Amino acid sequence: MRLLKYPLELRDERLNALASVDGRLLLLSSGGHVIVWSQKELVDTAFDRLSIDKLARKQMISVAFSASGPKGTAGSAPDEAYFLAGAAETLLIGSEHELLRMQQWENEGARATDTLFKCTAPRAITDVKLDTASMTAFVLCSSPNTISLINVKANKLIATISLTKPAKPSTIVLDPSGETFSVLCADRSIHVYQYNQKGDYKLLREMPRYVHVEPLHYKITMPPQANYLPVINSVKGTSFATSTSATVLLDRNKDYNVASTVVSPASNACKVLVFSPTVYEKTNTKKGTSVRYNLLATSGAKDGTILVWNTRRMKPLFNALQISETPINDMTWTDDGLTLYAVSNDNVLYTFAFLPVDLGTIVPESEVVAMRQKNKPLPPLVSKETTTTTATKEKTPTVKTEGAESTVINKGDTVSDGKSTTINNVTSLVKKVGKNKTQIVKTLASNPSVKVTEGTGMEFSAPSYNVPKDLKRRVQDESTKAGTPPTSKKSKRDLEPMDFLETGLLIPNASFSRIRLASPKIRLSFKYSSPLNKTLTMTVKNGSGNEQKPTVVSLQLKNNEQDEQLFQDFIPKFITMCTAGKFFWACCSDDGVLYVYSDSGKKLLPPMIxxxxxxxxxxxxxxxxxxTSIGELYCWDIEKQKLEFPSNSVYPVLNPSLRYSDDILTRAENITMCTVTAKGVPLLTLSNGDGYMFDKLMETWLLITDSWWAYGSQYWDSTNSSILNNTSADNNDKGNDFWNSSDVQDIVTDVKGNSNSIVNYMERKTNEELNRKGRIKNLQRFARAILMKEGYESMEEIVTLAHLENRLLVCLKLEESEEFSKLLIVYCVRLSKLGYGDRLDDVLQWLYNEGDLDNKDLGSKDRKDLLKSVLLACANIRHVQRITNSYATAIGLVNDSI
Structure with a gap:
């Protein structure tokens, strides 16, 4: 692709419109001048086949407008020219009050100009389009709101459609097949009409509360197949100020439901959307398959950004970010679909010249016509006796949009179901969240690509379902192949295959990753207070995601009920989260860039990508x-500015194959918490109640809490510790007298009452998940049933010991020395009471360490002190005294063994 940027010298005028006619490019200035260029010469200049010095315009055609006529009257200011449409012999040039027809415009001496349509203030023309096949002109007017159909060849008004007062027509979109036209109105409604060249018409559909258009001159076209209706700035909200804005493509063959969404990264609403008049095709030579797609170009109303989209994947083919300092007023494609022209408000002509290898093979016109014929057929039009009629409204109370189930009821609308019912003053747009939950959903008005949630609650966007296009699918069931009737089982969401088409905006590592985690949605603004110092608060006010309106990040100190700003930073991205450490603050953008500051605002690190x-x-x-959203885990020591341990993944703890083994993408457990300790140990909990820590020495995940222990351990967290114990409390077994030991019971109570214990916190998280899923109520029934089964009599003590052993090892890994020393006593006493002499001897030998008691590899505790405390706690238990006395003698606690 080559770009030719050609400034035009126009005094006190600006370029407002473009038209492509038979290999010529026509430019309309506000002063009524039409400049004619050769498209071939512009393309040759872009590819350096023609010197720019030899590039010159071919023609200059001039017209003038006024409130009274095309030639104006003395003392009246001429109107500006806004509208341009043309064919081989006829050219239409319009202002806000007149539409002129110029015949034989190519011939310098034989031009004939006359008035095709005229109106006076306060009436105004809002848009003009020309159906070149039937040579029918469509003129939209306001005050009163009408759509005029004019036979251009005969200069005859063939129909006038009147709209109700709120429905001010803003712009019109013509069907390339010459069957329908759609009108976008200022009251957010869309009117779709069927018509013919005789002036007969019929209202096919009215979609209320759908689109947001300002009093601008929009440029919108349909694809050559005439199957999609593009709707710019589609509204999903109850007011302009809080509406969700995006550009969508409505499928006319599927009752105008949303087929796809153009999520533009531009910072403002779309003004120009033009489809290429051709269809493109790419062939995979290895597989022998081909893919067909359209290209469309879009630009906003406030900046000079141009994006070209591939409708197959709805990803930008390329992004000309702020190519102009002023807005793009109009764009047009050449008939062969290989060149895109654009004009900006500062009078610059842009030529985007592509090679066939850039875009793909052009599908022949005959096949495009065949595609049009496959569209849903329209009913035949009934001939009308008069050419001026009033359009009747057909109510459509329910509008379904992609991604949300929406019900819209407008004031005064009538919903018919056997009888008429009128609902007044009610407007609602809801999104289903759960079975009985709904929430209002908004998007950032300046950027339709991003969903925004107001307030401090964190919401997450669903992970990607893209997979490589050549990834093998699951083998079809034999029963399905044999024609067995389908079951009522709900099918999983279909995967979205993807391939690559000359774009750098696709993220391959996400599509090829084994993990896809949800990422936070962008909030308009939010605050974060440091848990160490509540007087410090970081405030984030998201802008438009680019340099025109950057995001503001600031840190405030609350002092005597007044806020003092410590620092402020401007970031041209959307910020999703922030956090605070001992001496630093960090925040991240929606595209994965990390910023780290000191309390004074000094950058501690360059932005990390x-x-x-x-x-x-x-x-x-x-x-x-x-x-990250693909499961990569990083932990940095900010003080040392280094990675604490090599980057790892959360995949091992999720492992969806534990739940499903025959699918490509499967649902795993949700991550309910992910945090880090003050000593740099990552912690993670899942929605099934399990908790994990990452051991940086062994570089693997370790299990901290398992919901299984909540079923069987007597030492589980206090909210659920006695479920099984209550069942066996009356059995007077050999371990029950342990609970009468007041010293050990005090230790257990002290451990469970420690609010700073990490393990206690993780166990409470497990209890929350078990309670949320209603599994706690089943524990007592489970205990009664399983303990009565043959072979499971000792299950309670085995699970209890396993839980204690794991807590001990985890405390040692987390360097929780006090908790470790207390649990060690409880564990050894429990082993002694239950008669596990060999295992007790194993623990004591581990503490004794072959006499090397000075080796402090058990946290900050002395081995000799730990061994002494265990021996004293077990001294009165007779059947282990032979074991304990031998170690007591070795460390000098007693003089000789028994």
């Missing part, structure tokens, strides 16, 4: 933890 959105960002002490 993760490559994918970030799902979790947590800090504690000197450490910063980050988990």
């Amino acid at each position: 993760m490559g994918t959105p970030i799902s979790f960002l947590e800090a504690n002490g000197n450490f910063l933890l980050c988990v």
Whole structure:
């Protein structure tokens, strides 16, 4: 692709419109001048086949407008020219009050100009389009609101359609097949009409509360197949100020439901959307398959950004970001679909010249016509006796949009179901969240690509379902192949195959990753207070995601009920999360860039690029933890500015193959918490109640809490510790007298009452998940049933010991020395009471360490002190005294063994 940027010298005028007619490019200036260029010469200049010095216009055609006529009257200011449409012999040039017809415009001396349509203030023309096949002109007017159909060849008004007062027509979209036209109105409604060249018409559909258009001159076209209706700035809200804006393609063959969405990264609403008049095709030579698609170009109303989209994947083919300092007023494609022209408000002509290898093979016109004929057929039009009629409204109370079930009821609308019912003053748009839950959903008005949630609650966007296009699918069931009737089982969401088409905006590592985690949605603004110092608060006010309106990040100190700003930073991206450590603050953008500051605002690190959105960002002490949307885990020591341990993945703890083994993408458990300790140990909990820690020495995940222990351990967290114990309390077994030991019971109570214990916190998270899923109520029934089965009599004590052993090992890994020393006593006493002499001897030998008691590899505790405390706690248990006395003698606690 080559770009030719050609400034035009126009005094006190601006370029407002473009038209492509038979290999010529026509430019309309506000002063009524039509400049004619050769398209071939512009393309040759772009590819350096023609010197720019030899590039010159071919013609200059001039017209003038006024409130009274095309030639004007003395003392009246001429109207500006806004509208341009043309064919081989006829040219239409219009202002807000007149539409002129110029015949034989190519011939310098034989031009004939006359008035095709005229109106006076306060009436105004809002849009003009020309159906070149039937040579029918469509003129939209306001005050009163009408659509005029004019036979251009005969200069005859053939029909006038009147709209109700609120429905001010803003722009019109013509069907390339010459069967329908659609009108976008200022009251957000869309009117779709069927018509013919005789002036007969019929209202096919009216869609209320759908589109947001400003008093601008829009440029919108349909694809050559005439199957999609593009709707710019589609509204999903109850007011302009809080509406969700995006550009969608409505499928006319499927009752105008949303077929796809153009999520533009531009910072403002769309003004120009033009489809290429051709269809493109790419062939995979290895597989022998081909894919057909359209290309469309879009631009906003406030900046000079141009994007070209591939409708097959709805990803930008390329992004000419702020190519102009002023808005793009109009764009047009050449008939062969290989060149895109654009004009900006500062009078610059842009030529985007493509090679066939850039875009793909052009599908022959005959096949495009065949595609049009496959569209849903329209009913035949009934001939009308008069050419001026009033359009009747056909109510459509329900509008379904992609991604949300929406019900819209407008004031005064009548919903018919056997009898008429009128609902007044009610407007609602809801999105289903759960079975009985709904929520209002908004998007950032300046950027339709991003969903925004107001307030402080964190919401997440669903992970990607893209997979490589050549990934093998699951083998079809034999029963399905044999024609067995389908079951009522709900099918899983279909995967979305993808391939690559000359774009750098697709993120391959997300599509090829084994994990896809949800990422936070962007909030308009939010605040974050440091858990270490509540007087410090970081405030984030998201802008438009680019340089025109950057995001503002600031840190405030609340002092005597007044806020003092410590620092402020401007970031040209959307910020999704922030966190605070001992001496630093960190925030991340929606595209995975990390920023780290000191309390004074000094950058501690250059921005760190993760490559994918970030799902979790947590800090504690000197450490910063980050988990990306593809499951990559990083933990940095900010003080030392280095990675604490090699980057790892959360995939092992999710492992969806544990639940499903025959699918490509399967649902795993949700991550309910991801954080880091002050000593740099990552912690993670799942929706099934399990909790994990990452051991940086062994570089693997370790299990901290298992919901299984909540079923069987007597030492589970206090909210659920006595479920099984109550069942066996009356059995007077050999372990029950342990609970009469007041000293050990005090230790157990002290351990469970420690609010700073990490393991206690993780066990409470497990209890929350078990309660949420209603599994707690089944525990007592489970205990009564399983303990009565043959072979499971000792299950309670075995599960209890397994739970204690795991807590001990985890405390040692987490360097929780006090908790470790207390649990060690409880564990050894429990072993002694139950008669596990060999296992007790194993523990004591581990503490004795072959006499090397000075080796402090058990946290900060002295081995000799730990061994002494265990021996004293077990001294009165007779059947282990032979074991304990031998170690007591070895460390000098007693003089000789028994």
